[in-house]
Amino acid sequence: MTDRRLLVISRIGVGPPYAGNRSRMAALLDDLRALGFELHFAGVDLSAEEKRETIKAVDRWIHDFVWPPGGRRPLAARIRQRLAGAWQRLRRRCWPGREPGPSIGNRPLDDWFHPSWLAEARRLQRAGQYRRVLVSYVIHSAFFEAFDSSCLKILDCHDVFTDRNAMLQKAQLDPQEFWISLNPGDERRGLRRSDVILGIQERESSYFQRLTHGRRVVRTVGHIIPSDPLPFSEPQGFGEALAPVVGYLASANPLNRVGLRWFLEEVWPLVRARGGVGRLVVAGGICGAMSFPEEVQLLGIVPSPRVIYQLSLFMINPMLSGTGLKIKTVEAMAHGRAIVTTPAGVEGMALAPGVSVAGTADDFAAAVLAYLRDPVAARNAGVAAAEHLGGLRHQAREALLEALDTPPVQRFRPAFR
CATH class of the missing domain: 3.40.50.2000 (Glycogen Phosphorylase B;)
Incomplete structure (x- = not known):
C-alpha cells in the first residue's frame, strides 16, 4: 500500500517508564515511525499524564475514546455478568470445599468496550479512510467492526487472557486483584476479528495460531526495545x-x-x-x-x-x-x-x-x-x-514489517460476531 498512515487505537500509552506494557508501546511506536509509517493515535481512557507523553511519540493525536460518566454496559452484558456472579455464589454455597474451575473471574469479551465507541470509530474512518488500523488488546477488538475488508486490521495482543484469573488464583492473589480474564471461546472470537495477530513471544503466538485454527496470520514481535547500554557508575561513599x-x-x-x-x-x-x-x-x-x-x-x-x-x-x-x-x-x-x-x-x-x-x-x-x-x-x-x-530486535522489526504488508482478509460475513 502506498498510503503509509497507520491508525493506532490503544488503552495504553508510553508512560510511566516503570510499566512494562508502556515501555513496549513506546518501542513499538518508535519502530513503526522508523519503518516509515505516519502514526495517527486514538487513546482509550488514557490519563492526562499518559496522553501528554504519548503525543510526543506520534504524528497526530486524533481522538479520545472515553467511558461516559455513569455510562452503563449493554443490557445483555449486564445480564451475563449477574448470571456469572450468581453461578459462582451458588457453587460456593452448594460445594463449599470444592476448588473453583478455571472459569473463575472470566468476563465477556466486550465488557471493556463501550457501545458508543463503535459509532465514534466509524466517524473516524469515514473522515480518515485508513487502510491500516492497529488495536491494542483483544478486549478492544470490537473496534475492528468500524473498518471494512479493504482495511488491514492488526491486533497487538500483549498477553494471553484465557483463564488468566485462574493463574492469578494459583499464585494466591486475592480475587480483588484479578484482572482481565476470558474463556477460550471469547478470546478466539476477539482474535478472529483481526487479519493479523501480533504475539509478544513464540509460545503465545503458537497458542493464538491454534486458537484461530490457523485462519489468521500470526507474527511474533517481542524484542523491540532498542539496545542502549549505559556506562557503569562507580559507587560513592564509605x-x-x-x-x-x-x-x-x-x-x-x-x-x-x-x-x-x-x-x-x-x-x-x-x-x-x-x-x-x-x-x-x-x-x-x-x-x-x-x-x-x-x-x-x-x-x-x-x-x-x-x-x-x-x-x-x-x-x-x-x-x-x-x-x-x-x-x-x-x-x-x-x-x-x-x-x-x-x-x-x-x-x-x-x-x-x-x-x-x-x-x-x-x-x-x-x-x-x-x-x-x-x-x-x-x-x-x-x-x-x-x-x-x-x-x-532486527528479527522483530522484520516480523513487524511483514505484518504491516499483509493483505487484508476478505470476509463473507461481518467481523463483529
Missing part, C-alpha cells in the same frame, strides 16, 4: 555505600509484588548469610505498594528507567508466574545489564548471554552471589546481553 547495587524496577502489579516478596523472604537472606556484600535498590510504583526491610533502598517512581540501570551492577526479575514477554528482562539487557531471573522471567525467550535463570531460591542466591563476588563478570555479561538483544 563502607556499605561502596557495595555493588542489585537493582529491581517494577510497577505495583500484584505478580511483581508476589515475586519480590519471595525474593526478600527466601533469596536475599541466603545471599546475606553466605557473605554477599551488596545493596538492594528498588524503583518504580512497587515501592509504595508493599513493605520492605530497612536495608532495602527505595527510589520510588523515577523519571526514567536509566536512573536505576545506571546505578546497578546487575538486575533481578524474581517473577514466579505471568503471561506475555517479561519486559523487565528485555529492558535490563537493552541497558547493558546482566539479569538474574526465574524460568517465568524468560518465558518465550531462548537462552541469552547475560541472563541467568534460577528455578529455586538456593540457585537464585548462588547466581546473585556470583555476580556480587565478580563484578567484572557481571559487567561483561551485561555488554554481551545488549549485543545479543540488538540481533533479536
Whole structure:
C-alpha cells in the first residue's frame, strides 16, 4: 500500500517508564515511525499524564475514546455478568470445599468496550479512510467492526487472557486483584476479528495460531526495545555505600509484588548469610505498594528507567508466574545489564548471554552471589546481553514489517460476531 498512515487505537500509552506494557508501546511506536509509517493515535481512557507523553511519540493525536460518566454496559452484558456472579455464589454455597474451575473471574469479551465507541470509530474512518488500523488488546477488538475488508486490521495482543484469573488464583492473589480474564471461546472470537495477530513471544503466538485454527496470520514481535547500554557508575561513599547495587524496577502489579516478596523472604537472606556484600535498590510504583526491610533502598517512581540501570551492577526479575514477554528482562539487557531471573522471567525467550535463570531460591542466591563476588563478570555479561538483544530486535522489526504488508482478509460475513 502506498498510503503509509497507520491508525493506532490503544488503552495504553508510553508512560510511566516503570510499566512494562508502556515501555513496549513506546518501542513499538518508535519502530513503526522508523519503518516509515505516519502514526495517527486514538487513546482509550488514557490519563492526562499518559496522553501528554504519548503525543510526543506520534504524528497526530486524533481522538479520545472515553467511558461516559455513569455510562452503563449493554443490557445483555449486564445480564451475563449477574448470571456469572450468581453461578459462582451458588457453587460456593452448594460445594463449599470444592476448588473453583478455571472459569473463575472470566468476563465477556466486550465488557471493556463501550457501545458508543463503535459509532465514534466509524466517524473516524469515514473522515480518515485508513487502510491500516492497529488495536491494542483483544478486549478492544470490537473496534475492528468500524473498518471494512479493504482495511488491514492488526491486533497487538500483549498477553494471553484465557483463564488468566485462574493463574492469578494459583499464585494466591486475592480475587480483588484479578484482572482481565476470558474463556477460550471469547478470546478466539476477539482474535478472529483481526487479519493479523501480533504475539509478544513464540509460545503465545503458537497458542493464538491454534486458537484461530490457523485462519489468521500470526507474527511474533517481542524484542523491540532498542539496545542502549549505559556506562557503569562507580559507587560513592564509605563502607556499605561502596557495595555493588542489585537493582529491581517494577510497577505495583500484584505478580511483581508476589515475586519480590519471595525474593526478600527466601533469596536475599541466603545471599546475606553466605557473605554477599551488596545493596538492594528498588524503583518504580512497587515501592509504595508493599513493605520492605530497612536495608532495602527505595527510589520510588523515577523519571526514567536509566536512573536505576545506571546505578546497578546487575538486575533481578524474581517473577514466579505471568503471561506475555517479561519486559523487565528485555529492558535490563537493552541497558547493558546482566539479569538474574526465574524460568517465568524468560518465558518465550531462548537462552541469552547475560541472563541467568534460577528455578529455586538456593540457585537464585548462588547466581546473585556470583555476580556480587565478580563484578567484572557481571559487567561483561551485561555488554554481551545488549549485543545479543540488538540481533533479536532486527528479527522483530522484520516480523513487524511483514505484518504491516499483509493483505487484508476478505470476509463473507461481518467481523463483529
